[in-house]
Amino acid sequence: MxxxxxxxxxxxxxxxxxxxxxxxxxxxxxxxxxxxxxxxxxxxxxxxxxxxxxxxxxxxxxxxxxxxxxxxxxxxxxxxxxxxxxxxxxxxxxxxxxxxxxxxxxLHVVAAAGASLAPADPGARSPEAVLDRVLVLHELARLPAPQQRVLRLTYYEDLTQTQIARRTGWPLGTVKSHARRGLHQLRRRLADDEQSDHYT
The missing domain is CATH 1.10.1740.10 (RNA polymerase sigma factor, region 2, helix turn helix motif)
Structure with a gap:
């Protein structure tokens, strides 16, 4: 045993x-x-x-x-x-x-994530919204650095892929590839987390 x-x-x-x-x-x-x-x-x-x-x-x-x-x-x-x-x-x-x-x-992570949410966002400070944001930030931090950078520039600075290519100096095709792979990884990991919640 x-x-x-x-x-x-x-x-x-x-x-x-x-x-x-x-x-x-x-x-x-x-x-x-x-x-x-x-x-x-x-x-x-x-x-x-x-x-x-x-x-x-x-x-x-x-x-x-x-x-x-x-x-x-x-x-x-x-x-x-x-x-x-x-x-x-x-x-x-x-x-x-x-x-x-x-x-x-x-508790510290949830509090920090809650403080960083825009107050104007309806329902943004609900526990579910805060935890969702924490989960996304956690999974984003696990991605390879180039994928993290592309997704952060896309979603936090609202840049287009062409603008990201200019800022980073990477070819546009490389930016698109990092974005596609990063999103795929995020969706897969978040889906895995959601599925595991059903068994806990």
Whole structure:
């Protein structure tokens, strides 16, 4: 059993192990000991995450990340430094801190995007409009630099492709190619994001 494949029940033998024996088995790569560790400490991990984050879904995500981290980092556990439970709580605190930092970054990005929207645009400050703009800006930033430049000049400075060719010094055919490829990439990625939302 590994975390990405779901949580299996520990074997009766693993259930009867001491915490120290579970730790030794886990470090050795025994998946039954990972299942035993999950059974013993997942409720604590979830409770800590839920109390800190105030969100059940985020707490579930953190719990999964913690035990994925336990499995991947199992060789880093040193019994001389403390108990397995204490080690897992330490991982939990780091994952909670990561989740809080990610939440803060998202809020800052949304606030910045909202501040940059034109006030005259009807409905521009609705949460949906702000998030749409954030998503487009995020995907635009992932494009190769020439495609980014062409699309930014097109949509943010309202330049024609001929004007872009003059400003950049690129042949008109090159500008058209960057625009076409950039738009294709944006549409595909935004469609992928929208499709993935249906499964989350």
């Amino acid at each position: 590994s975390p990405q494949h779901g949580t299996a029940r520990p074997s009766p033998a693993a259930e009867s192990l001491t915490d120290e024996e579970v730790a030794r088995g886990l470090v050795a790569g025994d998946e039954g000991c990972l299942a035993a560790a999950y059974q013993r400490w997942s409720a604590l991990v979830h409770a800590l995450a839920r109390r800190s984050l105030g969100d059940v879904k985020e707490a579930e995500d953190v719990t999964q990340q913690v035990f994925l981290g336990v499995w991947r980092g199992r060789r880093g556990f040193c019994p001389e430094r403390g108990t397995m439970g204490g080690w897992i709580v330490g991982i939990t605190r780091r994952r909670i801190a990561d989740a809080l930092s990610a939440r803060t970054r998202r």
